[in-house]
Amino acid sequence: MIKSGMRINNAESQKIRIKNKNKIMNYFVNEKGYFGDFGGAYIPEMLYPNVEELRTKYLEIIADEGFQKEFHQLLKDYVGRPSPLYLAKRLSEKYGANIFLKREDLNHTGAHKINNTIGQILVAERLGKKRIIAETGAGQHGVATATVCALRGLECVVYMGEIDIARQAPNVARMKMLGATVVSATSGSKTLKDATNEAMRDWINNPIDTHYIIGSVVGPHPYPDMVATFQSIISEETKKQLIEQTGNDQPDYVLACVGGGSNAMGMFYHFLNDENVKLIAIEAAGKGVDSGHSAATTALGKEGVLHGSRSILMQTEDGQVIEPYSVSAGLDYPGVGPQHAHLFKTLRAQYVSATDNEALQAGLLLTQLEGIIPAIESAHALAYLEKMKFTGKENVVICLSGRGDKDMDTYMKYFGL
Amino acid sequence: MNRINKLFQEKKNILSIYYTAGYPNLGDTVAIAEELERSGADLLEIGFPYSDPVADGPVIQASSKSALDAGMTLKLLFEQLKDLRKTVSIPVLLMGYVNPLLQYGVANFCKSCAEVGVDGCIVPDLPMAEYEEFYEKDFKQYDLTNIFLVTPQTAPERIQKIDSLSNGFIYLLSSSATTGQNLQVSEGTEAYFSRIAALKLKNPTMIGFGISSKETFDKACQYANGAIIGSAFVKNLKADDVSGSVKEFMKTFKP
Ligand SMILES: Cc1ncc(COP(=O)(O)O)c(C=O)c1O
Numbered sequence: 001m002i003k004s005g006m007r008i009n010n011a012e013s014q015k016i017r018i019k020n021k022n023k024i025m026n027y028f029v030n031e032k033g034y035f036g037d038f039g040g041a042y043i044p045e046m047l048y049p050n051v052e053e054l055r056t057k058y059l060e061i062i063a064d065e066g067f068q069k070e071f072h073q074l075l076k077d078y079v080g081r082p083s084p085l086y087l088a089k090r091l092s093e094k095y096g097a098n099i100f101l102k103r104e105d106l107n108h109t110g111a112h113k114i115n116n117t118i119g120q121i122l123v124a125e126r127l128g129k130k131r132i133i134a135e136t137g138a139g140q141h142g143v144a145t146a147t148v149c150a151l152r153g154l155e156c157v158v159y160m161g162e163i164d165i166a167r168q169a170p171n172v173a174r175m176k177m178l179g180a181t182v183v184s185a186t187s188g189s190k191t192l193k194d195a196t197n198e199a200m201r202d203w204i205n206n207p208i209d210t211h212y213i214i215g216s217v218v219g220p221h222p223y224p225d226m227v228a229t230f231q232s233i234i235s236e237e238t239k240k241q242l243i244e245q246t247g248n249d250q251p252d253y254v255l256a257c258v259g260g261g262s263n264a265m266g267m268f269y270h271f272l273n274d275e276n277v278k279l280i281a282i283e284a285a286g287k288g289v290d291s292g293h294s295a296a297t298t299a300l301g302k303e304g305v306l307h308g309s310r311s312i313l314m315q316t317e318d319g320q321v322i323e324p325y326s327v328s329a330g331l332d333y334p335g336v337g338p339q340h341a342h343l344f345k346t347l348r349a350q351y352v353s354a355t356d357n358e359a360l361q362a363g364l365l366l367t368q369l370e371g372i373i374p375a376i377e378s379a380h381a382l383a384y385l386e387k388m389k390f391t392g393k394e395n396v397v398i399c400l401s402g403r404g405d406k407d408m409d410t411y412m413k414y415f416g417l
Numbered sequence: 418m419n420r421i422n423k424l425f426q427e428k429k430n431i432l433s434i435y436y437t438a439g440y441p442n443l444g445d446t447v448a449i450a451e452e453l454e455r456s457g458a459d460l461l462e463i464g465f466p467y468s469d470p471v472a473d474g475p476v477i478q479a480s481s482k483s484a485l486d487a488g489m490t491l492k493l494l495f496e497q498l499k500d501l502r503k504t505v506s507i508p509v510l511l512m513g514y515v516n517p518l519l520q521y522g523v524a525n526f527c528k529s530c531a532e533v534g535v536d537g538c539i540v541p542d543l544p545m546a547e548y549e550e551f552y553e554k555d556f557k558q559y560d561l562t563n564i565f566l567v568t569p570q571t572a573p574e575r576i577q578k579i580d581s582l583s584n585g586f587i588y589l590l591s592s593s594a595t596t597g598q599n600l601q602v603s604e605g606t607e608a609y610f611s612r613i614a615a616l617k618l619k620n621p622t623m624i625g626f627g628i629s630s631k632e633t634f635d636k637a638c639q640y641a642n643g644a645i646i647g648s649a650f651v652k653n654l655k656a657d658d659v660s661g662s663v664k665e666f667m668k669t670f671k672p
Contacts, residue, residue: 032546042515044472044541045566046593048575187478188468200471207570207593305516305542306469318490319520320468 027272027339027348033221036345038312038338041220042305046204050212051308053127055222061126062119062229074118075233078151079108081115083234085241085397090369097390100251101372101400102238104263111375111402112231112263113144117213119230121148124211131155131210135199137164137192137259138330138377139171140402141215146180156180159198161191164329171406189323192259192333196307216260217337220308224265224337231266238397239270251395253388255280257380258351259295259331261340263401268349278350281340282381284326285353295324297336298344298351306334311341327356327410328376330402354383360414362386363404375402376410420508420536421562421585424459425621431643432634432670433460433623434650435512437480438497439489440466441656446497449654450505452663457671458507462539462645463498465491465513472541474597476648491521495529502534510564512539523552527559537562537585545582553582568593569609573616580618589613589641590626597648600627602636610640631669646670 026036033039033055041051061067075081084103092099104112117134124132132154136142142158149156158175162184165172175182188194196218203212217224217231239249254271256264258281271277286294294300301312306321313335314322326332336344343349354362363379366372374382378401385396404411411417424431434453438446450461466481466489473481494511501509511530518526518540530538538561543552548563556563562585567576570593579587589610591600600606613622624637625645637644655662 040547041544042542042547043544045571046472046568046590046595049568049570049572187482193469197469197471201474201595204472205594205598207568302520304519305514307471308542315516315520317520318492319517320485321516 027343027346029221029225029339035224035339035342037303038310038341039221039224040310041308042310043220043308044204046207047200047220050203050207051220057127058123058222058226061123062226067122067126071119071122075115079114079118080106081233082237082241083107085238085245087245088370091366094369095385095388095390096392097394097396098246099385100242100245100395100397102234102267102397104234104399104401105372105374105378105403109140109144109147110405111140111144112234112266112399113141113215114147115233115266116215116227116230116262117141117144117148120211120213120226121152121154124154124213125152127211129209129211131157131206132213133157133159133199133202133210134213134215135159135192135195136215137161137195137332138328138375139164139168139175139406140330140375142180142182143171143174143178145213145215146175146178149180150178157183157202159183159185159195159202161185161189161195163190164192164195167410168329168406169409191324191329193321193323200307216262217265217339218260218307218309218335224309224339227262228265228269228339231262232269234263234266234399235268235270238267242395242397246395248395250274250277251397253278253280253394253396255282255381255384255396256399257282257331257377257401258336258340259284259333259377260335261337263399265337265339267397267399268343272348279343279348280384281349281351282384283351283353284328284331284359284380285355286325286327288355289353293325295326295332295334296353297334299353301335303341309338311335311338312344328359328380330375330377331380352384352387354380358383358386360411363411364415372400373404374400375404376407378402419560419562424508425586425642428459429642430638431459431623432457433462433643433645434458435462435464435645435647436651436654437464437466437477437484438494439484439487440480440651441483441654441659443484443487443489444497445659446494447501447504448659449663450501450509452660453667454505454507456664456667458667459643460507461509462512462647463509465489465494465511465517467514467517470514472595474595474648476597476652480651491517491526495533498533498535508536509534510537510539510562511535515540515543524555527555527561530561531559535561537564539564539588541566545579549582564588566590567613569605576613576616576618580620583620586621586623586642587618588645589622589624591624591637592627594626596626598627599629600633600637614640634670
């Protein structure tokens with residue numbers, strides 16, 4: 001029974017709902033640099049001046065009309081955007097849904113990573129930086145960084161895990177040809193996490209003239225927000241393309257793979273407040289979530305701090321980071337960006353995983369049905385189609401984050417080509 | 418008065434030694450502390466190892482990895498330190514990264530520190546704002562000192578703020594660097610140390626990162642209340658003669 005004094009009229013209750021809704025529905029960063037419980041800037045004092053400079057200036061720099069003009073011009077004429085939204089007919093027939101591929105693989109340098117490096121190199125220039133450092137896993141971000149450095153004439157140093165250098169040889173050669181110095185990270189698991197540690201150490205030791213172009217939506221605030229902003233071009237274009245092609249900018253499902261989470265964040269960004277659009281993030285299960293050789297962070301992780309932000313990460317009870325495993329170098333990371341941790345915790349997006357085998361099979365399937373060889377990272381997103389149930393009417397958008405050229409060695413070995 | 422404040426009241430040219438718990442052998446933690454006190458160290462910083470020590474150079478990365486591989490954890494460290502105060506009387510700080518501390522639980526960590534007689538800690542990747550909002554209360558309750566770092570790039574207002582939150586000493590980095598490099602006192606460094614002196618901070622200062630020889634130690638003492646030696650000490654530890662290698666190293670500094 002409601003006591004009369006407690007009754008509230010409709011208008012008031014509506015207001016409260018809107019207020020609550022806004023509270024629950026804020027998927028974006030707050031003024032303290034947090035997404036809900038996640039984010040922040042957990043960095044040693046040595047990094048504080050650089051990160052603080054970026055934090056106080058990035059919004060203004062990005063909002064500036066001159067910046068926007070230059071950014072969009074480069075995305076159009078240099079990267080080749082907008083990237084197509086392609087209705088994959090034979091894949092659609094196989095699964096019984098309308099499957100659209102957002103073709104980030106057609107970008108210059110072959111992946112979504114360049115959207116972010118174009119944005120950050122323009123920021124670095126406006127901060128007066130002369131030297132660029134980056135970490136890379138698959139080498140796609142390293143190549144994208146080396147590319148924009150060549151484009152703008154800036155010195156470039158890329159840190160890459162020793163194991164990744166071996167399994168992504170073509171990208172190492174590309175970076176070198178582009179004039180970058182590739183430094184092998186030999187600590188820990190010798191993959192993306194360790195390359196990130198080395199890049200952070202470099203930044204600590206070069207506090208004045210260097211900008212660190214982080215390659216995913218990870219790192220201390222403002223990186224996760226800044227990188228997501230640059231990658232949000234993916235969903236911005238997708239919405240327009242969906243209207244043209246289906247008359248409705250809201251698909252039923254949006255899928256993307258998650259390493260650190262930048263292609264997924266860009267793919268989800270403009271759908272976050274469209275409650276009817278189901279967002280599905282696919283992590284790398286490696287040899288199986290419970291096999292002890294996995295990178296399925298949300299399934300295996302707990303809240304903690306890595307690389308400057310509070311998020312979800314794979315760790316021991318003692319708080320030591322567990323070394324991840326995935327066949328795909330770009331997904332071989334023990335954490336996810338803080339915005340993903342927030343989307344996971346608030347249930348706004350569903351987090352699932354695909355194994356090495358599932359991803360490689362999905363890569364072959366796309367190649368043979370559509371004539372597109374996907375990056376093994378992107379193939380993880382495709383693999384999840386096997387587990388979905390469709391009625392035939394659903395519109396599904398998948399971020400095809402990159403092309404498979406760099407992975408030919410792995411495909412060849414796996415399929416005995 | 419806590420041990421740290423007392424030390425700074427009574428002594429000048431304070432020599433602080435950093436080493437990693439559980440290195441070179443898992444069980445060496447307390448034996449090294451005892452030997453260091455006997456050999457004349459004034460203050461100890463015991464590192465609890467972390468898998469991803471971004472502020473550390475190769476030497477401390479390696480000692481951390483070795484300790485972790487041997488099975489060191491925060492829980493084990495507190496067990497090892499259970500009887501610390503029966504044999505060690507100089508002040509002791511724990512130094513490490515925020516994630517192991519978070520998993521142990523902040524309040525729990527502070528309680529364990531107080532129980533074994535640890536006087537404070539240094540957590541380089543714990544931001545000041547987070548410390549104030551979420552940690553300070555627990556630190557105060559257990560009378561623990563939190564040590565903040567300052568680099569040549571730290572702005573004066575921020576140094577003042579750090580001074581106001583500190584109760585012990587302020588850790589001055591000779592330059593923005595990861596651990597284990599050699600201190601080069603250039604004109605710029607001297608200007609920076611003088612700038613700090615001119616701020617008339619309420620807390621004493623210690624210089625660290627890159628102090629590796631008697632010469633650099635003496636130089637640092639000209640500008641601060643003392644200095645901290647880490648990598649140079651850790652590098653000299655011998656697994657098969659821990660106490661001998663500690664003694665040998667300390668001879669240079671406290672003949
Ligand atoms: C093609 C491709 N997709 C996805 C990723 C994973 O990164 P993120 O999760 O930040 O999109 C990478 C990383 O190297 C990549 O190269």
